Amino acid sequence: MGQAMQGKTQARHTPSERALTPEVQVSLRVNGVERRLLLRPWTTLLDALREHLDLTGTKKGCDHGQCGACTVLIDGRRVLSCLTLAVVNDGAEITTIEGLVTNGELHPLQMAFISHDAFQCGYCTPGQICSALGLIAEGHAKTSDEIRELMSGNICRCGCYPNIIAAVEEVMQEAPP
Amino acid sequence: MIDFDYVKARDVNDAIGQIAGHPAARFIAGGSNLVDLMKEDVERPTRLIDITGLPLKEIEETQAGSLRIGALVPNSDVAYDERITTRYPLLSSAILAGASAQLRNMASTGGNLLQRTRCLYFYDITTPCNKREPGSGCGALDGFNRLNAILGWSKACIAVHPSDMCVALAALEATVHVAGPRGERAIPFVDFHRLPGDTPEIDTNLAHDEIITAIELPPEGFHCNYSYLKIRDRLSYAFALVSVGAALRIEAGAIRVARIALGGVAHKPWRVPKAEQTLVGRQPNRQAFGEAAELLLRGAAGFAHNSFKIDLARRAIVRALEQATAGTPQSQSSKKIV
Numbered sequence: 001m002g003q004a005m006q007g008k009t010q011a012r013h014t015p016s017e018r019a020l021t022p023e024v025q026v027s028l029r030v031n032g033v034e035r036r037l038l039l040r041p042w043t044t045l046l047d048a049l050r051e052h053l054d055l056t057g058t059k060k061g062c063d064h065g066q067c068g069a070c071t072v073l074i075d076g077r078r079v080l081s082c083l084t085l086a087v088v089n090d091g092a093e094i095t096t097i098e099g100l101v102t103n104g105e106l107h108p109l110q111m112a113f114i115s116h117d118a119f120q121c122g123y124c125t126p127g128q129i130c131s132a133l134g135l136i137a138e139g140h141a142k143t144s145d146e147i148r149e150l151m152s153g154n155i156c157r158c159g160c161y162p163n164i165i166a167a168v169e170e171v172m173q174e175a176p177p
Numbered sequence: 178m179i180d181f182d183y184v185k186a187r188d189v190n191d192a193i194g195q196i197a198g199h200p201a202a203r204f205i206a207g208g209s210n211l212v213d214l215m216k217e218d219v220e221r222p223t224r225l226i227d228i229t230g231l232p233l234k235e236i237e238e239t240q241a242g243s244l245r246i247g248a249l250v251p252n253s254d255v256a257y258d259e260r261i262t263t264r265y266p267l268l269s270s271a272i273l274a275g276a277s278a279q280l281r282n283m284a285s286t287g288g289n290l291l292q293r294t295r296c297l298y299f300y301d302i303t304t305p306c307n308k309r310e311p312g313s314g315c316g317a318l319d320g321f322n323r324l325n326a327i328l329g330w331s332k333a334c335i336a337v338h339p340s341d342m343c344v345a346l347a348a349l350e351a352t353v354h355v356a357g358p359r360g361e362r363a364i365p366f367v368d369f370h371r372l373p374g375d376t377p378e379i380d381t382n383l384a385h386d387e388i389i390t391a392i393e394l395p396p397e398g399f400h401c402n403y404s405y406l407k408i409r410d411r412l413s414y415a416f417a418l419v420s421v422g423a424a425l426r427i428e429a430g431a432i433r434v435a436r437i438a439l440g441g442v443a444h445k446p447w448r449v450p451k452a453e454q455t456l457v458g459r460q461p462n463r464q465a466f467g468e469a470a471e472l473l474l475r476g477a478a479g480f481a482h483n484s485f486k487i488d489l490a491r492r493a494i495v496r497a498l499e500q501a502t503a504g505t506p507q508s509q510s511s512k513k514i515v
Contacts (some may be wrong), residue, residue: 088229123359
């Protein structure tokens with residue numbers, strides 16, 4: 001996989017770009033699988049996931065840290081993958097929406113988002129679910145007010161907030177941290 | 178984003194050595210502001226020095242009873258640390274009033290101090306901005322200046338410092354520990370950030386080749402009587418129009434110590450010693466708080482879109498001091514103002 005990805009990465013650059021800062025080797029453990037990449041240092045973690053590893057579940061919304069669509073977990077903590085460089089995360093454990101399914105079974109949060117109709121267009125959903133996963137692990141939200149506040153970094157332009165809160169609250173009550 | 182060279186610092190001395198002789202180099206830790214500014218072409222570093230591996234990640238008690246927060250401790254870890262929530266709840270509250278959970282997980286303590294203004298004209302490279310490009314002019318003076326300063330501004334720059342955490346650190350009289358090629362030094366928080374004057378491109382008194390190593394909180398944390406009240410255009414995930422960090426020590430019905438710092442109104446957290454002194458020995462009531470507010474806002478002047486902040490700040494100061502007195506600090510999850 002690493003070889004194939006390296007080839008793909010190199011093919012992306014035109015000869016005129018060769019005078020640029022050389023690519024650096026970056027190792028990421030993504031959804032439990034070791035991935036080795038050669039990346040220009042300015043590649044964000046989001047672009048590394050989407051463009052170099054073809055993990056397009058993580059969405060690029062604003063690309064400026066204002067919408068939360070790119071939320072993933074780094075070493076178990078929810079962060080914005082658009083505002084961190086892949087190279088800074090060398091050696092880290094990354095969890096994306098693709099990593100939530102186990103043995104073909106959807107994660108309880110994914111099930112709850114479906115049963116509560118917690119999305120319309122679905123573009124913000126991977127970020128919402130990864131954010132909710134981080135929120136539950138953090139264990140600081142006890143009330144729906146607190147869920148609402150601590151999910152405020154994830155914007156839903158379809159306005160599904162009440163159903164998102166209901167879905168998160170249900171999973172939180174079923175599986176306390 | 179422009180091309181840059183990337184190096185990883187092994188320790189503090191290595192980090193200082195790596196930045197020496199590279200005037201356009203930047204340290205990167207959480208990166209949440211720097212990476213964004215690089216995408217906007219506002220920051221154009223020739224070299225990034227990754228400091229995330231440095232051993233500055235602990236919160237430690239000192240023998241003198243202070244609490245020392247390593248520069249790389251994420252904002253969320255500070256906000257939820259039990260020593261902070263029990264002894265310095267004003268700091269915890271202010272951090273939780275800012276940004277989002279994801280950003281607080283990324284942003285470092287030192288980086289929070291060094292974040293740049295969110296003035297619209299600083300971000301928009303098609304407009305003039307003396308902070309971004311000295312001598313080019315100020316787009317905000319006659320532009321959309323709703324988010325801009327009412328205090329301490331100059332004709333060159335009317336930007337505000339965006340941090341909530343720094344407002345609390347100013348009120349708590351924290352100390353910023355830094356290291357550089359000339360050794361270590363400690364900067365009182367009030368002297369860390371600067372007013373714009375004629376050099377708005379210089380945000381702080383940290384030298385380019387110095388690095389923040391820790392923030393030290395003095396023993397007195399005002400855990401009984403404090404409040405962080407933040408007024409903004411939406412209830413969450415927005416920068417302050419006006420914020421107030423208020424801390425009081427009340428003994429036998431009278432104020433013994435008062436600290437008031439304002440956010441969202443100036444190029445740095447705004448404190449006026451005279452406003453705090455006027456409360457000492459007084460009963461904590463609306464009359465006294467109103468007088469303190471007048472002193473804090475003396476000389477305030479707004480622009481076409483932000484003059485409302487003067488009245489808003491006056492009321493927010495009184496309200497925050499009342500919340501502090503009553504021992505009912507502003508909740509950062511239920512935003513009803515009580």
